[in-house]
Amino acid sequence: MITAEQRRSSTHERFREQVRGDVKGVALSQLAAGGPQSISLNAIAKELGVSGPALYRYYAKRDDLLDDIVIDAYHDLRDAMDQAVVATTDLPDPAERMRELARAYRRWALEHPHRYELLFKPLFPGYDAHGEPIAEASAMLIGPALGLLGDGGTRSRLDARPEDVDHVVRVWSRLHGIVSLEIGGTYAAMDVDADELFATEMESVTARLARPSTVQQGRAVPSGD
Amino acid sequence: MITAEQRRSSTHERFREQVRGDVKGVALSQLAAGGPQSISLNAIAKELGVSGPALYRYYAKRDDLLDDIVIDAYHDLRDAMDQAVVATTDLPDPAERMRELARAYRRWALEHPHRYELLFKPLFPGYDAHGEPIAEASAMLIGPALGLLGDGGTRSRLDARPEDVDHVVRVWSRLHGIVSLEIGGTYAAMDVDADELFATEMESVTARLARPSTVQQGRAVPSGD
DNA sequence: TCCCATAAATTAGAAGCTCTAACTTCGTAG
DNA sequence: CTACGAAGTTAGAGCTTCTAATTTATGGGA
Known part of the structure; x- marks a missing residue:
């Protein structure tokens, strides 16, 4: 059993933060390339090698x-x-x-x-x-x-x-x-x-x-x- | 045969301009309601009672x-x-x-x-x-x-x-x-x-x-x- | 070491969008 | 009256967000 206490600031949470950072990195390059319109979770997922709705674990919307x-x-x-x-x-x-x-x-x-x-x-x-x-x-x-x-x-x-x-x-x-x-x-x-x-x-x-x-x-x- | 000369400023062209005006009217209300993101040719068509790609006669993109x-x-x-x-x-x-x-x-x-x-x-x-x-x-x-x-x-x-x-x-x-x-x-x-x-x-x-x-x-x- | 709860990732798919292609309808010029 | 061209139709490809159900992987407790 993992308590909320342990989740915070554990390797789990650090990993999640790292993934969020990767997502934002790709998103920023998309932003620079084509404006906020062209930021797409789908495309980011493809770029990161994961597929589709995986990123919805990190960003609900x-x-x-x-x-x-x-x-x-x-x-x-x-x-x-x-x-x-x-x-x-x-x-x-x-x-x-x-x-x-x-x-x-x-x-x-x-x-x-x-x-x-x-x-x-x-x-x-x-x-x-x-x-x-x-x-x-x-x-x-x-x-x-x-x-x-x-x-x-x-x-x-x-x-x-x-x-x-x-x-x-x-x-x-x-x-x-x-x-x-x-x-x-x-x-x-x-x-x-x-x-x-x-x-x-x-x-x-x-x-x-x-x-x-x-x-x-x-x-x-x-x-x- | 309708020449380009006749098309310009004829009832045809006036009708087209009127439709474009209607489209823009709905688009402006969508803009006011939810920002430029929410301007949708599909939704405008539905609003105007025509269906889908009809509006692509008036706006190519x-x-x-x-x-x-x-x-x-x-x-x-x-x-x-x-x-x-x-x-x-x-x-x-x-x-x-x-x-x-x-x-x-x-x-x-x-x-x-x-x-x-x-x-x-x-x-x-x-x-x-x-x-x-x-x-x-x-x-x-x-x-x-x-x-x-x-x-x-x-x-x-x-x-x-x-x-x-x-x-x-x-x-x-x-x-x-x-x-x-x-x-x-x-x-x-x-x-x-x-x-x-x-x-x-x-x-x-x-x-x-x-x-x-x-x-x-x-x-x-x-x-x- | 094994078990099993939890997290993470997967596929399937609904609903929406833009935009293309092919087909039908209809008005009007000749 | 015919026949041309414009307008509107449906079908559909390909993209998107986001949900649901399912499988896979991980790591703490017995």
Whole structure:
């Protein structure tokens, strides 16, 4: 008899996790090749050498696999942002740190365009319905930026200052608009220099970030940009 | 024998166009109900009382129907923007006209969220490949804004000033970022006032639009925001 | 070592989809 | 009135997701 206690974190569960990883690996290559439409459990099974419904032991529905891929993408982007945060701890200028964070965000999106687009899709069917996962995902993405604005750790990101949240959301909106159009090929089609547009826009949106030495706690100036 | 000459704009062709309209109507309701995934030629046929492959006389592939829907959406959004342009001819302030244009854009997107998202999708499979349709669509969407900045008709939108194109693309990027996140439910999930955020952002991005009386030809100041 | 419960994988198959092919129906031009 | 061409029909191939029943493999307890 194998108890649930033993199943968790045993070789069994590790094996299952490994299979799920393989499935997601093939799914990601399908995603990159032909978009989310072309992710097929059947084709993945054939690719992995197993046959058909075997994968339904690991994902009850195809959408569960897609959800897993979306969650992974969120964590991956978040990791890239966290790395940018720790890599810039020496920089004294919070505006420059914010810009570096934005660059990391854009870099990840351009490296994984299909996954980035997937991040803003799954709300399709009932786009006004499920607010909790969206709130969770949003909090995840603005977390690093809030950490940059906050007073260095004493304040949790969950109860950030409303003006900081507002400011970060504005930065994010602008960032997302640029990255989204860039991935879509709009800039390329119009001969717009995406690098330059991104640089000047991010300069503008972070310009008035007060330096910690000038203003207490390094908080942002709430109004304007 | 029916010549191609006669087929065009005869009752035949008009009937075909009417059927295509019915098909698209059902497709749009399916789109609103369950996203583009759930648009099915089979189900549409059943809904229209005809059976199965009959619709393949009107759309060779399912993707052709989707393309048609995307094109319609582009024209529809463009129409909404054009209406905003003509409705504000009396306003002397180009900044306020631009803001009204942005409001029309946002209004359309919020009224047709699924169609708006569809506008930025179809580039998925080979997102670096087909640049012509993207260029065409982009030119279509920034046309009204370029008309607002241009010297009142003597200059065609096709050879607009590079600084005007740059400025409009920046406005569009910001607009799209906000609208896209709003449709995705991000603002709602984070208790951010979308109306206010949109208003202040559009104020900021159009603030430095020179008035025609102050600067010749009402051109925009290229730098800054 | 043997047994047997449990997990994993298999095949069969239902229901749905896109899309092709062949056949029938019907309106209309000549 | 004929006969051509367009529109719609059924049949069916091939793909998909996902369920059900069955077999195979594995590993802990006696």
